[in-house]
Amino acid sequence: MRTREGEKSMVRGRGAIGKREARGRSALERGTRRFLGALSLVGAGALLLAACSSSSSSSSSVSSAKASSTAVPSGTAVSASTLASIKSTLAKAEQVPTWTAPGPAVSASVLKGKGILVMPINSEIGACNTQAHDFQALGTKLGANVTLFPTSGQPSQWETGIEDAVSAHDAAIVMLCGIIPGAVAPQLQAAESAGIAVVDGNYNETNNYQYLDGETAVEVTQGMQDDVDYAIVHLGNKPVQALMITSNSVIQGPAASAAVSSQISSLCPSRCSVVDTLDVPIQDWATQLESDVDSALVAHPNINAIFIAFDGMTQFVLPAVEQAHRPGLAIYTWGGSRSVEKLMTEPNSLVASDSGPNEDWDAFDAMDQVIRLLGHHPAAPVSKEIDPNRFWIPSNVSQFFGPGDTYGNEGYGGNTFENDFFKLWGVPQLASS
Amino acid sequence: MLPFAWLLVVVGFGADDPSHFLTLANFSTIFGSQAVLFVLTMALLVPLTNGDIDLSVGSLSGLVSMLVVVLNVEHHIAIVWCCLIGLAAGLAAGVLNGVACIRFKADPFIITLGTGTVFAGLTELLSNEQTITGVSSGLTKVIFTDEFLGIPLEFYFGLAIMLVVWYVLTFTPFGQRALFVGQSRDVARLSGFRVDRIRLQGFVVAGFVSAIAGIFFVGTTGSASPGTGSQLLLPAYAAAFLGLTTIQPGRFNAIGSGIAVYFLATGVAGLELLGAQNYVQDLFYGAILVIAVIISRLLAMRRFGRGTA
Numbered sequence: 001m002r003t004r005e006g007e008k009s010m011v012r013g014r015g016a017i018g019k020r021e022a023r024g025r026s027a028l029e030r031g032t033r034r035f036l037g038a039l040s041l042v043g044a045g046a047l048l049l050a051a052c053s054s055s056s057s058s059s060s061s062v063s064s065a066k067a068s069s070t071a072v073p074s075g076t077a078v079s080a081s082t083l084a085s086i087k088s089t090l091a092k093a094e095q096v097p098t099w100t101a102p103g104p105a106v107s108a109s110v111l112k113g114k115g116i117l118v119m120p121i122n123s124e125i126g127a128c129n130t131q132a133h134d135f136q137a138l139g140t141k142l143g144a145n146v147t148l149f150p151t152s153g154q155p156s157q158w159e160t161g162i163e164d165a166v167s168a169h170d171a172a173i174v175m176l177c178g179i180i181p182g183a184v185a186p187q188l189q190a191a192e193s194a195g196i197a198v199v200d201g202n203y204n205e206t207n208n209y210q211y212l213d214g215e216t217a218v219e220v221t222q223g224m225q226d227d228v229d230y231a232i233v234h235l236g237n238k239p240v241q242a243l244m245i246t247s248n249s250v251i252q253g254p255a256a257s258a259a260v261s262s263q264i265s266s267l268c269p270s271r272c273s274v275v276d277t278l279d280v281p282i283q284d285w286a287t288q289l290e291s292d293v294d295s296a297l298v299a300h301p302n303i304n305a306i307f308i309a310f311d312g313m314t315q316f317v318l319p320a321v322e323q324a325h326r327p328g329l330a331i332y333t334w335g336g337s338r339s340v341e342k343l344m345t346e347p348n349s350l351v352a353s354d355s356g357p358n359e360d361w362d363a364f365d366a367m368d369q370v371i372r373l374l375g376h377h378p379a380a381p382v383s384k385e386i387d388p389n390r391f392w393i394p395s396n397v398s399q400f401f402g403p404g405d406t407y408g409n410e411g412y413g414g415n416t417f418e419n420d421f422f423k424l425w426g427v428p429q430l431a432s433s
Numbered sequence: 434m435l436p437f438a439w440l441l442v443v444v445g446f447g448a449d450d451p452s453h454f455l456t457l458a459n460f461s462t463i464f465g466s467q468a469v470l471f472v473l474t475m476a477l478l479v480p481l482t483n484g485d486i487d488l489s490v491g492s493l494s495g496l497v498s499m500l501v502v503v504l505n506v507e508h509h510i511a512i513v514w515c516c517l518i519g520l521a522a523g524l525a526a527g528v529l530n531g532v533a534c535i536r537f538k539a540d541p542f543i544i545t546l547g548t549g550t551v552f553a554g555l556t557e558l559l560s561n562e563q564t565i566t567g568v569s570s571g572l573t574k575v576i577f578t579d580e581f582l583g584i585p586l587e588f589y590f591g592l593a594i595m596l597v598v599w600y601v602l603t604f605t606p607f608g609q610r611a612l613f614v615g616q617s618r619d620v621a622r623l624s625g626f627r628v629d630r631i632r633l634q635g636f637v638v639a640g641f642v643s644a645i646a647g648i649f650f651v652g653t654t655g656s657a658s659p660g661t662g663s664q665l666l667l668p669a670y671a672a673a674f675l676g677l678t679t680i681q682p683g684r685f686n687a688i689g690s691g692i693a694v695y696f697l698a699t700g701v702a703g704l705e706l707l708g709a710q711n712y713v714q715d716l717f718y719g720a721i722l723v724i725a726v727i728i729s730r731l732l733a734m735r736r737f738g739r740g741t742a
Contacts, residue, residue, distance in 0.1 A: 123562035124659050150562055152660055286661040288714070290653075291698075294462035295705035299453045315566050315656040319577060323465060323585070339566040339656070
């Protein structure tokens with residue numbers, strides 16, 4: 001039975017509970033308001049950060065500033081004589097490259113029984129993966145024990161690969177496609193202490209680095225310059241307004257951007273420009289490239305040429321270019337990857353040119369350095385250990401492929417360069433016709 | 434709240450750069466470029482409603498995309514059959530996740546983290562660690578090249594999937610059971626619900642819809658790459674948790690998540706137009722995820738507080 005006192009007590013109790021709940025709810029509402037306020041601050045902070053980074057990214061966009069030549073007709077990029085010179089340069093670039101010996105003859109017998117670790121910067125990049133497999137096959141043919149260490153572009157993986165080679169007492173480590181030595185300096189130091197020769201493939205665009213014993217070269221700069229030349233021709237000598245897409249996490253990235261900027265400045269200083277530059281890390285190619293390019297094309301309706309530093313990015317850029325529905329807009333890239341050359345064979349392809357080296361030739365260059373180092377010879381100068389480009393456009397890209405669209409060395413002179421290397425290494429019996 | 438925030442973002446960026454941001458081309462690209470993420474977010478919702486976390490959805494979509502491309506490009510199988518095989522693979526993966534979690538009473542967070550890693554490894558095995566291109570143009574045409582109102586058809590397919598998921602979770606007994614199980618498994622079990630079966634169904638649906646996302650990826654790029662799907666996991670969870678804050682606050686819901694996907698995409702597009710570097714986008718996604726989770730907890734606590742009055 002409830003008494004009046006009991007009821008009053010219950011009411012007071014409920015009231016007390018109610019007041020506590022009310023205090024709790026208002027505390028919750030205050031908390032909610034505070035966090036919504038925090039959300040606004042974060043949003044404002046993001047915009048501020050974007051504004052700050054946009055001023056830094058804007059500064060990376062290069063516009064030519066030199067005075068125009070009076071010999072250049074209005075509305076054109078270059079003069080008639082310059083255009084003729086460009087076409088002549090391109091005609092040479094489209095031919096099969098010739099091999100020159102990187103150094104004196106050496107003997108491949110030093111490889112017999114030796115352990116070598118080969119590691120691409122990122123196995124998911126087709127060209128790098130193919131090089132690695134070609135190197136492994138070549139090493140096996142020459143009597144070495146080659147371990148292929150696959151990676152997905154993480155420096156921690158590069159470190160592990162080098163540590164594995166040291167543990168296994170390998171004779172040499174070959175890093176392919178421009179792994180940045182600074183990212184694995186302690187591991188390379190350990191390799192040096194263990195007497196392991198280290199070759200960095202495609203690292204030619206920078207100065208020599210401590211702990212590297214040899215380097216090989218690819219001509220990213222020349223390739224991108226040829227792309228700029230071709231863009232001018234392809235656009236009918238209209239001024240090029242370029243979007244440059246690169247990946248500075250790959251060692252040749254900055255050189256590729258610089259090549260496009262310098263070639264534009266050299267040929268067409270006042271009418272052409274690099275309107276915007278996108279730098280997308282390797283691990284973000286698949287997920288960010290499309291939206292980044294979308295936004296760049298929306299922001300700059302005048303872009304009429306897209307230069308891509310590494311043709312492995314192409315398939316992620318293509319959807320954005322297709323969706324732009326911009327007549328004449330095309331992709332000019334570097335890499336010589338089979339998948340991109342295949343795209344170029346399609347009707348109305350948006351890929352206009354792809355300058356690039358041969359992955360097998362790259363593998364032979366790296367092996368040449370290894371043979372020199374393991375034979376206690378000086379490494380060949382990086383300027384000589386070059387995997388040359390061939391300039392691919394729709395009119396010659398059919399020569400890239402072998403019978404049944406296979407990928408071989410047909411586009412780079414067949415087995416000529418392989419046979420030349422085998423003769424240089426004293427194993428002519430391995431040469432094939 | 435979220436639709437209002439989205440409007441605020443549109444107004445804010447539009448005021449800053451109207452000639453580029455407030456254009457049909459910009460909105461077409463925003464809606465068209467996020468279809469894969471849109472669908473992947475829908476894949477998460479049924480297990481999340483059940484109270485389960487599935488961390489394998491990203492890698493599974495990557496595996497299915499690679500499977501479709503390898504079958505079509507290297508084995509010359511008709512694209513329709515490749516897609517059907519991909520969907521079947523998604524279903525099988527969902528069953529695997531469900532059985533592993535439920536049969537062995539294991540934490541789904543750990544199990545799906547493991548299976549996700551397995552799926553990523555299988556993708557690399559299938560592809561020989563390479564990007565493979567050259568898929569049949571029939572798929573890319575239907576998914577990406579063909580447009581309606583300037584937006585690729587994949588956006589509309591994603592919209593349809595969102596509406597199906599919304600309807601199922603909101604109006605069907607399946608959805609109600611999932612909600613009940615998610616609220617309290619023990620109470621659901623004591624009430625006679627077949628909790629294990631409901632949870633298994635959630636994982637299977639997640640696998641199937643993840644496979645659809647993988648097929649959309651192939652249709653968009655005409656290719657498949659190892660490692661692609663796993664990069665979409667964080668944005669998908671960010672959108673799912675952000676979707677908790679709107680339409681049906683406190684509940685994972687398809688329309689809220691769909692709005693969240695495009696709120697995030699609009700924010701990123703606006704930042705890109707401002708010239709923001711890639712790291713700003715990562716900061717934006719991460720911060721939004723943290724804030725979304727905190728707001729969802731506040732809403733849950735508020736609901737709990739009202740419930741005890």
